Amino acid sequence: MPDSPHGDHGRPPTRAERWAAFKASPFLPATVLLLIIAAAAGFFAGSYTYAMANPTPHSIPTAVTGAYDQPAARRFVDGMEKALGASLKLRPYANREDAVRAVDQQKVFAVVDAPAGGRTITLDVSGASGATVAQVLGEAALKVGKATGTTVVLHDLKPLQRGDPRGLAIFYISLAAVIIGFVGAIQLSVHASALNPLERICFTVAYALLGGFAIAAVVDWLLGALRLPFVESWAILAFTMFTSGMVFTMFNTLFGRWAMLPTWGLMVLLGNPSSGGAVSWPLLPSVLGTIGRWLPPGASVNAQHTAVYFRGNQHVFPFLVLAGWAVVSCAVFAIWRHRHPGGRPHRPAHAA
Numbered sequence: 001m002p003d004s005p006h007g008d009h010g011r012p013p014t015r016a017e018r019w020a021a022f023k024a025s026p027f028l029p030a031t032v033l034l035l036i037i038a039a040a041a042g043f044f045a046g047s048y049t050y051a052m053a054n055p056t057p058h059s060i061p062t063a064v065t066g067a068y069d070q071p072a073a074r075r076f077v078d079g080m081e082k083a084l085g086a087s088l089k090l091r092p093y094a095n096r097e098d099a100v101r102a103v104d105q106q107k108v109f110a111v112v113d114a115p116a117g118g119r120t121i122t123l124d125v126s127g128a129s130g131a132t133v134a135q136v137l138g139e140a141a142l143k144v145g146k147a148t149g150t151t152v153v154l155h156d157l158k159p160l161q162r163g164d165p166r167g168l169a170i171f172y173i174s175l176a177a178v179i180i181g182f183v184g185a186i187q188l189s190v191h192a193s194a195l196n197p198l199e200r201i202c203f204t205v206a207y208a209l210l211g212g213f214a215i216a217a218v219v220d221w222l223l224g225a226l227r228l229p230f231v232e233s234w235a236i237l238a239f240t241m242f243t244s245g246m247v248f249t250m251f252n253t254l255f256g257r258w259a260m261l262p263t264w265g266l267m268v269l270l271g272n273p274s275s276g277g278a279v280s281w282p283l284l285p286s287v288l289g290t291i292g293r294w295l296p297p298g299a300s301v302n303a304q305h306t307a308v309y310f311r312g313n314q315h316v317f318p319f320l321v322l323a324g325w326a327v328v329s330c331a332v333f334a335i336w337r338h339r340h341p342g343g344r345p346h347r348p349a350h351a352a
Contacts, residue, residue: 076145163225216230267296
């Protein structure tokens with residue numbers, strides 16, 4: 001049989017050759033991205049729905065004062081736990097002033113005061129500690145009071161600001177800082193890839209400072225949605241943006257072009273739903289409520305929430321969390337900077 005007039009060019013490619021050609025083409029990464037984007041859409045919807053669609057209390061720290069061990073008060077507390085399907089972690093205080101101070105320090109979410117010999121219970125909630133928690137507690141208390149024949153007096157010790165009636169503005173500004181923080185780092189990698197490590201960190205600091213100022217100015221000065229302690233809120237937003245940007249830079253160093261996957265997973269799929277901004281930590285699934293405090297979005301919401309509503313009671317923990325992520329990210333970037341896709345080669349000095 002005569003050879004094919006076209007030689008090897010006339011035979012159909014083998015399966016191995018087709019696969020090799022596919023791997024070398026732009027269709028492989030495009031196909032991978034297609035699958036990743038579809039999966040990310042499902043995970044994104046699932047993570048937020050799981051955390052926020054049906055907030056359910058698990059354990060709510062609650063201060064108690066007065067004759068809380070008397071039968072009437074005990075019936076009320078037992079009825080509250082049954083109505084909530086959760087336990088009230090009761091913490092006795094000598095007087096109402098100490099209990100209110102515990103609310104200011106965010107150790108408890110409510111105060112139950114049971115006067116001796118009376119059938120009136122005073123429940124002090126704190127909308128600023130968590131609008132969803134305050135709402136759940138208030139609704140349950142009125143139902144339990146009617147069922148047990150107890151008069152319930154409701155007070156809100158820390159009402160939310162008028163421009164933020166549902167307590168979501170802090171979550172939104174923190175979300176903006178997180179997302180714009182790592183999007184800014186992505187844009188630096190795309191449009192300023194020749195920046196060397198120190199230059200990249202300096203520009204990340206610069207856009208974090210300007211971006212944090214812009215967020216605070218728009219929300220406070222332009223929209224009037226929140227009255228912010230401006231300098232402190234600006235600093236928290238800038239710190240959040242810098243940390244978020246450096247987290248992406250760290251993952252870009254470790255994983256190259258796929259850095260968006262761990263960044264999105266950590267900061268958006270896991271971090272934002274567990275931050276306690278949209279749904280307070282006592283109402284989140286217990287694992288998320290624990291993890292959220294240790295991630296940058298949760299630390300940002302925590303610090304901002306205290307700055308706005310509990311001035312003078314700021315905690316160091318959220319700043320340590322942000323600093324920890326920022327330091328680790330900068331260290332990874334600095335140590336393995338040769339793996340980062342950006343930068344420019346050093347030019348040798350000219351001989352004399």
